Amino acid sequence: MPELSRLMPTPTPTLPRRQWLGHALGLALAAASGTALAQAASKPSGYTELRWDDLVPKGWDPMKGFREQNLSAMNDADPKVADMMQKMREAWDNAPTEPSLDGAAIKLPGYLVPLDESKAGITEFLLVPYFGACVHTPPPPANQIVLVQPAKPLSGYRTMDTVWASGRLRAARQGSPMGTAAYRLEAALVERYQAPAR
Template identity: 50%
Template sequence: MKLLSLPALRALAALLLAATLGLAASPPAAAAEKVTAWEALVPKDWDPGKLFEGRDLGLIREGDARELELMRELRSAWDNAPTRSELDGAPIRLPGYVVPLEVSGRQVREFLLVPYFGACIHSPPPPANQILHVVLAKPQALRSMDAVWVSGTLKLRRQDSALGASGYGLEAPRVEPYREGSR
């Protein structure tokens, strides 16, 4: 069994957060909507690494009950990650990946928008402040992990689903394919 040291767990948390914030492209957008980088959705004072402070993690072995409890605490902290209230009602444009929630045939009506490929499907969900819950007025042909631009009015709306907890929702969304150089 491997020992999990405090520096290793901190590095893992930093790596996961960096991966979460990895898709932060910010090309120009229409005047009515502001292209938003994923890190702009995270309050500046939120530090999920604080969960590890003051713990002697060097004694925790992989698969140990203490490791499982720490992972449950980390998941709870991420599922309840704080949002930025000043962004409520802001018109935004954000790139991300589709995680379908409500599908009929090939038509998606509801999905999670996540910042990196594989989130919620091939890897644990990112923090709630890095997931947008998108409900379309009219279903659209989308596939799991399609790269898209979404535009609309950002709302503070915490929503739990089987695939992850979202801290934000998007009203009147417009969804377009993400292409290299697209705006």
């Protein structure tokens, strides 16, 4: 599993907002192209194994409207940077889903970002394609975030643990403090990630 957290830092005085925005845009493109997590070779019984780029409709471009921007020429104090970030957030929160996947029984690897936890364990979490997504800002496009409601609470898991989540995928947009998810897996089976045998 790739360790991509170094690529998604938060803005600091030493990392200007325009460079941070460039990192965010680059990672969104990587996530949408499916390079953040590898697809396993085996196909479990009853579930279709997906890659993250399978969740993105053909032809949708997360960079649309941003390619012409010269980030290196912008200053952090430039109002255009704040405006661009707002437009990017709106576009990514409304990222389209792949209609053919609505209702499909799927298996998807990813990183776990807890949303709701009780004494029994994690009862709801976001599944994301790369390390640091939704923990750092901005979160990925909504079609690269899956809200997972496990069949039973998960114990022994931490933020950014790698897992396989299996269940019936629904196109159901839902916001959270960590980001907007465009998909939901209900009563999902969650297992620790194991790399496929080669």
